[in-house]
Amino acid sequence: MKIKLCLFALFIAALPFGLFANPVSDLLERIDPGASKKFIIELCAGADDFFELDQRGSKIVLRGNNYVNISTGLNWYLKYYAGIHLSWNGMQAKLPQILPPVKQKERHETSLSLRYDFNYCTYSYTMAFWDWQRWEREIDWMALHGINLPLAAVGQECIWFNMLQKLGYSKEEINTFISGPAFLAWWAMNNLEGWGGPNPDSWYTQQEALQKKILKRMREYGIKPVFPGYSGMMPHNADEKLGLTLTKSDLWNGFTRPAFLQPTDPRFAEIAELYYSEQERLFGKANYYSMDPFHELENAESVDFDAAGKAILNAMKKTSPQATWVIQGWTENPRPEMMKYLANGDLLILDLFSECRPMWGIPSIWKRDKGYEQHNWLFCMLLNFGGNVGLHGRMDQLLDNFYLTKNNPLAAHLKGIGLTMEGTENNPMMFELMCELPWRPEKFKKEDWLKDYLFARYGARDDKIEQAWMLLGNTLYNCPFGNNQQGPHESIFCGRPTLNNFQASSWSKMQNYYDPTTSEEAARLMLEVADRYRGNNNFEYDLVDIVRQSLSDRARVVYNRAIADFKSFDKRSFAKDSQEFLQLLLMQDRLLGTRSEFRVGRWTEQARSLGTTPQEKDLYEWNARVQITTWGNRTCADVGGLRDYAHKEWNGILRDFYYKRWAAYWQTLQDQLDGKPEVKLDYYAMEEPWTLAKNSYSSVPEGDCVNVAKEVFNSLHNQ
The missing domain is CATH 1.20.120.670 (N-acetyl-b-d-glucoasminidase)
Structure with missing residues (x-):
C-alpha cells in the first residue's frame, strides 16, 4: 500500500502544475509564489505519524502519511536547511532560487498523533475580529506546526441563535443572552450573558460563512475540528420562559451568569438534540466535541457528577457515535466523580498548564495522585494569559515535564500535545519549541536547540545574537x-x-x-x-x-x-x-x-x-x-x-x-x-x-x- 500511494504521488507530481493541486502545494504558493515547483509532495502510508525530507534531482522531496505531517516536514526543512522561520509576524518569505540540498534522507516520527490548538479565551483575546484572510494564515501556521486537532468555535453563536428561536425566544431576547464579539469566550464558558451586545443580524451571517470557509480548509489538510458541544447552559430566565428546572450561580465579576440545566433533567436530552441537529445543519458533524460543564462552578453541591457526565456523553454520542469528549484539566475539572465510570476513549483531557501546574501526576500544586487514570490526555502549554505582552517562558520546566512522560506509568494514556494559550501572536520561540517536542523522542539541551532556532529565525548564525538569547x-x-x-x-x-x-x-x-x-x-x-x-x-x-x-x-x-x-x-x-x-x-x-x-x-x-x-x-x-x-x-x-x-x-x-x-x-x-x-x-x-x-x-x-x-x-x- 505504501508503495502504491507513493507511486501515485509521483505520478501526480509529474503532471502539469495546478492540475491536481494539494494543500501543501497551495501552502507553498501562499508562502512564495512559484515555490511549489521546487518541491515534490509524496503522500505515503505509515503506522505512526511521520515526515521525511529527501532529495530528487534539484527538488526537495516532502514525504509523510498525511498533509499536516508533510507540512510539518516543510516547516522543518525551511527552518533547519533554508534558515527561514514562518510565524505570526511573517507567514511569507522569499525562498532561495536554488534550495539547500537534503544530502541524507531525514525522517521524524511520533506516536503522539493528536496535536491540539486553542483555548476558548484565544477566540476572544486574539481572534475576536479575524476575517478569512487572517484565518487562512492561521490554518497554514497550524499545518506547518503539526496541529491536527484545533478547537473550531467560530459561529457557535449561530447555532445558539437558531436553537433558541426554535425554543420560542425572540431575536431581542436571544441578543440579550448572547454576548458581543469580544466576549463570546466567557459566554460560551457559562460566565456571563449579553455583555458587548446586542449583535446585529450581519454578525451571525458573516460568522456562519466564515466558519464554513475555515472548516473547508481544515478538512482539505486533514485537520479534525473540535466542535463546541452541549452540556447544559441555558439563559438564566429559561425557568420562566420554558418551564425548566435550573441551577443558578452567583454573579461572576458582577455579571449575571447563564443558568445550568442539569444533564439529569428529563428535558436535557431534548434540548441537546436540538442543539446538535442545528450544529449539524450548519457545519456538519465532528469526531471531537469540547465541553466544560462545571468550569469554575461554585455551587456544585447539587450536581450528581457521575450521572451528569454520562448524560452529556450520551447526548454527544447520539449525534456522533464515534465522537470523543474533549475537556479541560483546570482546577477541579474534570471532576473525579464524573470520570470514574466513563470508559477509555470517551474523554480526551487537556492538561491545560502542563509546563507549570501539571495535573497528570508529577509534582505540582495541582497534582492528582492518580493522574487521569484510564483516560486519554494531552500535554499542553498555556504560557499566556489575557493576551498580555511580555517575554516569558518556562523552557526547563517544559522540557523536564514533557520528557518525564516517557517513563511514567501515569502517562500511559498520553496521546499528544496541545497549545492552550489565552492569547497568541506572542513569544514565537516558545510555541516553536512546544510544537517540535512530539518529533524529538530524546531529551535535548535547550542551549543547543536555541542556537538552531536562531539560525532558523534569522537565517544566520551570530555570536552576539546567541549571547542575547542565551541570556534570555x-x-x-x-x-x-x-x-x-x-x-x-x-x-x-x-x-x-x-x-x-x-x-x-x-x-x-x-x-x-x-x-x-x-x-x-x-x-x-x-x-x-x-x-x-x-x-x-x-x-x-x-x-x-x-x-x-x-x-x-x-x-x-x-x-x-x-x-x-x-x-x-x-x-x-x-x-x-x-x-x-x-x-x-x-x-x-x-x-x-x-x-x-x-x-x-x-x-x-x-x-x-x-x-x-x-x-x-x-x-x-x-x-x-x-x-x-x-x-x-x-x-x-x-x-x-x-x-x-x-x-x-x-x-x-x-x-x-x-x-x-x-x-x-x-x-x-x-x-x-x-x-x-x-x-x-x-x-x-x-x-x-x-x-x-x-x-x-x-x-x-x-x-x-x-x-x-x-x-x-x-x-x-x-x-
Whole structure:
C-alpha cells in the first residue's frame, strides 16, 4: 500500500502544475509564489505519524502519511536547511532560487498523533475580529506546526441563535443572552450573558460563512475540528420562559451568569438534540466535541457528577457515535466523580498548564495522585494569559515535564500535545519549541536547540545574537519551578497606579524571578548587530520586543525609586523620577509604533473592518476597546477583578490611556508633597471615556524600528 500511494504521488507530481493541486502545494504558493515547483509532495502510508525530507534531482522531496505531517516536514526543512522561520509576524518569505540540498534522507516520527490548538479565551483575546484572510494564515501556521486537532468555535453563536428561536425566544431576547464579539469566550464558558451586545443580524451571517470557509480548509489538510458541544447552559430566565428546572450561580465579576440545566433533567436530552441537529445543519458533524460543564462552578453541591457526565456523553454520542469528549484539566475539572465510570476513549483531557501546574501526576500544586487514570490526555502549554505582552517562558520546566512522560506509568494514556494559550501572536520561540517536542523522542539541551532556532529565525548564525538569547533563555524564558505566575511579568505601565504597584491584573500571581537589567543587556547585544540585520523581518520584530521589555523593566525600577522618594519626602528626587517614568512610557509608545503587531490600531481596525454599517463598526470597536481596558462596567472594573486583565502594552493606548492614569497619579503625590490634601482618583471615570471614543488609530507602522530602538535605548543612559 505504501508503495502504491507513493507511486501515485509521483505520478501526480509529474503532471502539469495546478492540475491536481494539494494543500501543501497551495501552502507553498501562499508562502512564495512559484515555490511549489521546487518541491515534490509524496503522500505515503505509515503506522505512526511521520515526515521525511529527501532529495530528487534539484527538488526537495516532502514525504509523510498525511498533509499536516508533510507540512510539518516543510516547516522543518525551511527552518533547519533554508534558515527561514514562518510565524505570526511573517507567514511569507522569499525562498532561495536554488534550495539547500537534503544530502541524507531525514525522517521524524511520533506516536503522539493528536496535536491540539486553542483555548476558548484565544477566540476572544486574539481572534475576536479575524476575517478569512487572517484565518487562512492561521490554518497554514497550524499545518506547518503539526496541529491536527484545533478547537473550531467560530459561529457557535449561530447555532445558539437558531436553537433558541426554535425554543420560542425572540431575536431581542436571544441578543440579550448572547454576548458581543469580544466576549463570546466567557459566554460560551457559562460566565456571563449579553455583555458587548446586542449583535446585529450581519454578525451571525458573516460568522456562519466564515466558519464554513475555515472548516473547508481544515478538512482539505486533514485537520479534525473540535466542535463546541452541549452540556447544559441555558439563559438564566429559561425557568420562566420554558418551564425548566435550573441551577443558578452567583454573579461572576458582577455579571449575571447563564443558568445550568442539569444533564439529569428529563428535558436535557431534548434540548441537546436540538442543539446538535442545528450544529449539524450548519457545519456538519465532528469526531471531537469540547465541553466544560462545571468550569469554575461554585455551587456544585447539587450536581450528581457521575450521572451528569454520562448524560452529556450520551447526548454527544447520539449525534456522533464515534465522537470523543474533549475537556479541560483546570482546577477541579474534570471532576473525579464524573470520570470514574466513563470508559477509555470517551474523554480526551487537556492538561491545560502542563509546563507549570501539571495535573497528570508529577509534582505540582495541582497534582492528582492518580493522574487521569484510564483516560486519554494531552500535554499542553498555556504560557499566556489575557493576551498580555511580555517575554516569558518556562523552557526547563517544559522540557523536564514533557520528557518525564516517557517513563511514567501515569502517562500511559498520553496521546499528544496541545497549545492552550489565552492569547497568541506572542513569544514565537516558545510555541516553536512546544510544537517540535512530539518529533524529538530524546531529551535535548535547550542551549543547543536555541542556537538552531536562531539560525532558523534569522537565517544566520551570530555570536552576539546567541549571547542575547542565551541570556534570555536562562532568565526571562526560564521561569522556575515553584513560581506559579500566570504569564509574563506584567508591564508596570499597564496597572492602575498605587503606592504598591506590582502586577497589573488581579490574578497574575507574579513573583520576581529575573534581574531587570537582564533584558537591558539582551537589548544592548541585539542593538550592537542591528544594522547588519536591517530589513530582516524576524530580527526587527524581536529587536522591538526585546527593547520593549528592557524599557518596561527599567520603568519598574524607576517607579520604585519615585515611590521611595515620596515616602522619604524627597520632593526634588520625586519630581525627577516621576517625570522619568512618564518619559519612559512615551518612549515605549514611540518604539512600539514602529511595528504593526504592537499598535492598538491593528486591533481596532480589525474590529471596525467587520462592521457593515457605521453603527456596527462603532459597536465592534467599543467591544475591542473595553476588553483590553475596563473589561466590563464600573462594578466589574472596580470590584470584579477583570480590569486590566487583558491589558496590552501597545502603541496608542500607552499614550492615550495609561499615560493619563499615571500623570494624574504622580500629580496627586506631588500635591501631597506640596502640602495639599490627598485626593482619591476615580480611575473608572478616567478610563471609560477612552472606551467610548471614536478617534482613529492606524495599524501602519511609523518610523524606522532599528533607528528608534537605538534612540530610545541610548536615552536610558543619558538621563
